[in-house]
Amino acid sequence: MPDSPAVVVRGLVKRYDGRAVVDGLDLVAERGAVTAVLGPNGAGKTTSVECCEGLRTPDAGEVRVLGLDPVAQARALRPRVGVMLQDGGLPTGVRALEMLRHVAAMYADPRDVDELAERLGLESFARTTVRRLSGGQRQRLALAAAVVGRPEVVFLDEPSAGMDPQSRHAVWDLVRELRGQGVGIVLTTHLMDEAEDLADHVYVVDHGQVIASGATAELLAAGETAVRVRTRPGLDVAALATVLAGAAARGTTTTSTGAATTSRADGASPAPFVVTEDEPGAYTVRGDVSPVTVAATTRWLADQGALLTQLTVGRRTLEDVFLDLTGRHLR
Amino acid sequence: MSTTTDDRPVQDRAAPVWRRVAAQTAFETRMILRNGEQLLITIILPVMILVGLTQTDVIDLDTQGASRVDFLTPGVLALAVMSTAFTSQAIATAFDRRNGVLRLLATTPLGRGGLLAGKVLGVLLVELVQVVVISAVALLLGWEPELSGFLPALLAVLLGTAAFTSLALLLAGTLRAEGVLAVANLVLVLLAVGGGVLVPPEQMPGIMQHVAVVLPSGALGEAMRGAFLDGSVPAFSVVVLLGWTAALGWGAGKLFRWQ
Numbered sequence: 001m002p003d004s005p006a007v008v009v010r011g012l013v014k015r016y017d018g019r020a021v022v023d024g025l026d027l028v029a030e031r032g033a034v035t036a037v038l039g040p041n042g043a044g045k046t047t048s049v050e051c052c053e054g055l056r057t058p059d060a061g062e063v064r065v066l067g068l069d070p071v072a073q074a075r076a077l078r079p080r081v082g083v084m085l086q087d088g089g090l091p092t093g094v095r096a097l098e099m100l101r102h103v104a105a106m107y108a109d110p111r112d113v114d115e116l117a118e119r120l121g122l123e124s125f126a127r128t129t130v131r132r133l134s135g136g137q138r139q140r141l142a143l144a145a146a147v148v149g150r151p152e153v154v155f156l157d158e159p160s161a162g163m164d165p166q167s168r169h170a171v172w173d174l175v176r177e178l179r180g181q182g183v184g185i186v187l188t189t190h191l192m193d194e195a196e197d198l199a200d201h202v203y204v205v206d207h208g209q210v211i212a213s214g215a216t217a218e219l220l221a222a223g224e225t226a227v228r229v230r231t232r233p234g235l236d237v238a239a240l241a242t243v244l245a246g247a248a249a250r251g252t253t254t255t256s257t258g259a260a261t262t263s264r265a266d267g268a269s270p271a272p273f274v275v276t277e278d279e280p281g282a283y284t285v286r287g288d289v290s291p292v293t294v295a296a297t298t299r300w301l302a303d304q305g306a307l308l309t310q311l312t313v314g315r316r317t318l319e320d321v322f323l324d325l326t327g328r329h330l331r
Numbered sequence: 332m333s334t335t336t337d338d339r340p341v342q343d344r345a346a347p348v349w350r351r352v353a354a355q356t357a358f359e360t361r362m363i364l365r366n367g368e369q370l371l372i373t374i375i376l377p378v379m380i381l382v383g384l385t386q387t388d389v390i391d392l393d394t395q396g397a398s399r400v401d402f403l404t405p406g407v408l409a410l411a412v413m414s415t416a417f418t419s420q421a422i423a424t425a426f427d428r429r430n431g432v433l434r435l436l437a438t439t440p441l442g443r444g445g446l447l448a449g450k451v452l453g454v455l456l457v458e459l460v461q462v463v464v465i466s467a468v469a470l471l472l473g474w475e476p477e478l479s480g481f482l483p484a485l486l487a488v489l490l491g492t493a494a495f496t497s498l499a500l501l502l503a504g505t506l507r508a509e510g511v512l513a514v515a516n517l518v519l520v521l522l523a524v525g526g527g528v529l530v531p532p533e534q535m536p537g538i539m540q541h542v543a544v545v546l547p548s549g550a551l552g553e554a555m556r557g558a559f560l561d562g563s564v565p566a567f568s569v570v571v572l573l574g575w576t577a578a579l580g581w582g583a584g585k586l587f588r589w590q
Contacts, residue, residue, distance in 0.1 A: 053438050054437075054438065055434055055437065055438065055589070055590070074442065075442065078345065078438060078439060078440045078441075078442060079344035079345035079440045080344065081438065083435065083438040085431050085434060085435055087430065087431040088430070088431060088435075089430065089431035089432050089434055089435025089436075090430065090431075090432065090435070091362065091427055091430065091432045092426070092430060093362055093365065093366060094358075094362065102354060102355075102358050103439055105346060105350065105351070105354040106345065106346055106351050106354065106439045106440045106441050107344065107345060107346055107440060108343055108344055108345060108346050108347075109344070142435075145435070149344075149439070149440070150344075
């Protein structure tokens with residue numbers, strides 16, 4: 001049992017009024033690692049995590065946290081598991097540090113409350129009642145409450161929702177420190193950069209099922225590389241694709257604009273590049289990206305008189321992976 | 332200090348159960364005593380009723396030979412128990428439920444059982460404060476309680492607390508927080524006026540006599556009056572309170588939704 005993973009979920013099903021919100025979900029979260037559960041709103045992330053926290057009883061499937069059943073063996077698990085709920089779970093009439101001290105009193109050997117408060121910048125509102133805290137302040141307090149008992153597994157449901165950038169980094173630093181100490185961390189999020197920066201392992205969940213999973217680096221490496229540029233909107237993307245195909249065929253960047261125009265004119269070979277304008281002024285070039293591609297792209301933009309304000313080359317972002325998998329329409 | 336090197340037995344990682352429950356009790360008590368609206372209903376209102384009804388003749392009472400303050404104080408204590416065990420607790424629990432507090436604390440070593448124990452003990456502590464304050468005022472007004480009635484009165488308070496806390500949890504665990512706020516206050520006023528708490532059921536008009544006597548409010552009022560006027564609690568009141576506790580407790584256990 002000491003070697004059992006932090007969390008193992010197999011074939012988890014949870015129905016509300018006969019509708020399966022979680023529908024055969026599988027997941028493994030290791031100790032000493034950050035596992036992100038990523039998905040659009042309503043994908044079943046929170047419900048799945050609540051089954052792991054023992055707050056909901058699964059309708060089917062198996063959930064094991066540190067090798068134990070979170071419902072039947074709740075008493076043994078509670079001292080070893082820290083939980084940060086999406087809605088905070090903080091009583092509104094109590095002062096911030098008073099709440100943290102109260103939660104700490106439930107453990108035999110809690111973390112030092114003052115040290116933790118300093119880490120997460122809680123002192124500035126230590127004596128403010130929860131009712132008067134901002135969203136980010138509440139989130140930090142809830143995180144402190146989740147880790148004050150020195151848990152072996154921590155569940156964080158949307159931990160940096162409503163946080164300012166400084167708070168987020170304080171939170172991320174703490175999460176990394178916990179991981180270094182061997183704590184298993186499961187976080188749900190729809191913030192791609194959070195998952196990308198923090199997670200060792202990502203599960204993309206939609207309609208109550210895992211639709212993709214893997215080490216974060218693997219997920220990002222999959223698929224073609226891309227060049228992303230920001231410049232003025234309304235450029236001719238087809239023209240750029242043709243220019244890039246021509247440049248790649250010649251394998252040289254010394255070609256003049258005139259030569260590129262020539263290669264567009266002959267236009268017989270299928271273009272190996274796809275250029276899209278994802279939103280006004282934000283373009284993505286996908287294909288077999290090489291140094292030639294980058295040089296040809298900037299040269300073409302210069303020829304168009306379009307000022308380049310941002311250019312990134314390389315792997316996909318987790319956002320691309322996510323949107324490719326779950327679709328780009330809003331829901 | 333690393334978490335993984337923590338090789339103490341798992342059960343020792345939580346604070347001992349008495350410390351968890353004591354912490355929760357102190358927490359609940361502080362929350363109630365710090366809340367202005369709750370204090371208004373649990374302490375100030377009963378004291379105002381006690382002073383108002385003993386010093387004036389707004390309500391015509393047959394005190395059966397007892398002084399007005401002797402006759403009214405037991406009922407005011409019963410009302411105080413109802414305000415804390417029922418109204419105050421229902422509202423506090425309903426908002427804690429809405430804010431996810433119940434769920435969060437249920438994931439700490441406290442657990443649901445410890446949370447419930449802390450709530451009940453918190454109610455009893457607040458009731459102790461109420462009894463001290465109300466008794467002090469009553470004694471100033473000339474209250475001469477039947478001294479042999481203290482133990483029976485304690486029994487009545489415990490039974491009443493059980494019944495009304497069950498009702499509070501039933502309400503708080505099934506309705507929206509705003510709904511509970513309205514219903515809990517309204518029910519308290521209705522029971523105070525027509526529930527046989529301050530005025531004995533047999534002195535109430537018409538059908539209300541028969542209704543009030545089987546209500547938990549009427550039973551608690553009669554039990555308190557029995558204790559402090561005659562030194563004993565009527566068996567019928569005990570049966571009624573136990574019956575309500577069993578029914579409401581069963582309902583709360585079945586229907587309470589944590590989220």
